[in-house]
Amino acid sequence: MARFIRLLSLIVTILWCTVSFAQNNRVTVVSSTTSANGTIRPECQDEAGLFIALTSKFPQPSNWHFVIVCDDPSWDEFVRKSGQYKPGVIVYGTTYVQSRVTYISGWRLLHPDTFSGAPTPARIVAHEIAHVVLKTEDDTKAEAQAAIWMRNADFTVSTINEAPKSAGQ
Numbered sequence: 361m362a363r364f365i366r367l368l369s370l371i372v373t374i375l376w377c378t379v380s381f382a383q384n385n386r387v388t389v390v391s392s393t394t395s396a397n398g399t400i401r402p403e404c405q406d407e408a409g410l411f412i413a414l415t416s417k418f419p420q421p422s423n424w425h426f427v428i429v430c431d432d433p434s435w436d437e438f439v440r441k442s443g444q445y446k447p448g449v450i451v452y453g454t455t456y457v458q459s460r461v462t463y464i465s466g467w468r469l470l471h472p473d474t475f476s477g478a479p480t481p482a483r484i485v486a487h488e489i490a491h492v493v494l495k496t497e498d499d500t501k502a503e504a505q506a507a508i509w510m511r512n513a514d515f516t517v518s519t520i521n522e523a524p525k526s527a528g529q
């Protein structure tokens with residue numbers, strides 16, 4: 361599964377930053393675009409901050425690598441090149457259990473889809489964390505576990521709004 365990491369780096373390794381958080385997990389942000397001064401765009405850091413804040417609501421994995429793909433074109437390319445593209449199907453995240461890596465569409469965490477039944481950012485994170493904790497690539501199992509966590513988790517508006525402030529820790 362390391363080939364997916366290489367694949368992604370071919371697509372988007374222009375800028376990246378890595379932050380550590382609990383349990384020896386890592387979050388890497390990748391983006392194909394930069395801000396005017398050549399640094400990673402603040403929006404990418406906000407995505408990582410929101411992701412980390414949301415993961416705190418769920419059981420913590422350990423020794424896992426989360427890759428936040430910051431911008432939409434890069435995510436679309438990842439979806440295509442990882443063989444997941446299907447017309448009309450939106451991919452929000454992908455977990456590869458063997459290689460202990462999860463890719464998340466950072467754009468859709470900050471800009472959630474609004475159509476009826478679209479997953480919230482918390483739901484996207486819960487689903488991928490379920491894959492990780494259950495060590496399964498089975499979507500039905502992950503979705504069932506995510507639903508249980510979502511019923512018990514507390515997602516106040518203030519929590520979500522404050523989340524980007526923790527970016528870059």
Ligand SMILES: [Zn+2]
Nearest residue numbers: 487498499502
């Ligand atoms: Zn899934």
